[in-house]
Amino acid sequence: MATSPLRARRQVVVGLLRALSRRRLSTLNYASDFNRDHNADGINPSFIHPSSVVHPNAMIGQGVSIGPFCSVGSSATLGNNCILHPGSHVFGNTELGDKCILMSGAVVGDDIPGKTIIGCNNVIGHHAVVGLKCQDMKYKTGNECFLQVGDNNEIREHVSIHRSSKPCDTTVIGDNNLIMGACHIAHDCKVGSNNIFANNTLLAGHVLVEDHAHTAGAIVVHQFCQIGSFCFIGGGSVVSQDVPKYTMVAGDRAELRGLNLEGLRRGGFSVTEIRSLRAAYRKIFMPTNANIGGIESRLAEVECHEELSLIPAVLSMVQSIRESLGENRRGICKFRSWSFS
Numbered sequence: 001m002a003t004s005p006l007r008a009r010r011q012v013v014v015g016l017l018r019a020l021s022r023r024r025l026s027t028l029n030y031a032s033d034f035n036r037d038h039n040a041d042g043i044n045p046s047f048i049h050p051s052s053v054v055h056p057n058a059m060i061g062q063g064v065s066i067g068p069f070c071s072v073g074s075s076a077t078l079g080n081n082c083i084l085h086p087g088s089h090v091f092g093n094t095e096l097g098d099k100c101i102l103m104s105g106a107v108v109g110d111d112i113p114g115k116t117i118i119g120c121n122n123v124i125g126h127h128a129v130v131g132l133k134c135q136d137m138k139y140k141t142g143n144e145c146f147l148q149v150g151d152n153n154e155i156r157e158h159v160s161i162h163r164s165s166k167p168c169d170t171t172v173i174g175d176n177n178l179i180m181g182a183c184h185i186a187h188d189c190k191v192g193s194n195n196i197f198a199n200n201t202l203l204a205g206h207v208l209v210e211d212h213a214h215t216a217g218a219i220v221v222h223q224f225c226q227i228g229s230f231c232f233i234g235g236g237s238v239v240s241q242d243v244p245k246y247t248m249v250a251g252d253r254a255e256l257r258g259l260n261l262e263g264l265r266r267g268g269f270s271v272t273e274i275r276s277l278r279a280a281y282r283k284i285f286m287p288t289n290a291n292i293g294g295i296e297s298r299l300a301e302v303e304c305h306e307e308l309s310l311i312p313a314v315l316s317m318v319q320s321i322r323e324s325l326g327e328n329r330r331g332i333c334k335f336r337s338w339s340f341s
Helices: 005-040 261-266 271-285 295-304 312-324
Strands: 094-096 114-118 129-132 145-149 160-162 171-173 247-250 255-259
Touching: 114 129, 129 145, 145 160, 160 171, 255 261, 255 271, 261 271, 271 295, 271 312, 295 312
Parallel strands: 094 114, 114 145, 129 160, 145 171
Antiparallel strands: 247 255
């Protein structure tokens, strides 16, 4: 008697369910065997999904969880309690510190000479690429290149952070940074700590960002520029020159728009410090006397001022401006002086 189509379909479905159940049980048995062996030695157990490819020479810490379809290269080192979500990958000579999380599709490291070092407690978002070869045409194949990332950074989806372009330099990211989606940090950049980069912040090569800087979305920073501490860059800005400490810039090309007052308040600056910085800013960039001379004269006046010269934050801002005006630097962003007419 011929089998009805409905009965045949039912047999296929039952067969698939049984196969899936057997596969799930085999995975669970693999995990339980792995954990039992490690528990017998008093070691915090790790889990490696059977579908992942982990090279036997890779160094895997305690309590590591490697999900399905991941890959870990022969020279990789994973610290304790790291989590690799499905489809994430660690290549090349790469070190992950303790408690790092790689979301699905994240790629860390590259099979090229050099090294990628990621600190502890970092989150690397979906499809982010960290520690890959730079996009600098001057890079010579076979040269060593380096990236070093600190602790407690949140690197969101589709971010790209590249290694240095030459053996004598290193791309460096500090601690406690929030790097939002689709940002790019190019070769040989130096980024400090406690910075917030909004979506599509693009840093060209050799850019230096100090601490506590904040960018709005879709900004571009020219190579070799320096972004000072506690500054703010408005959305859509094209920064082609240095941004002094504590200031705010916006526009194409970016111009100084005053002090980053909100950032200073959030940063714990006192009322006296903020008042002194405002007075210094006016003397430097908004002079009311046409005979006061150029910016060098105005900086000297602030440095010699009876009250302002006693405020470390004021002297720090003056020093930041002086350094940007030095030889082999790009100068500071344009500013609008008052008219004397």
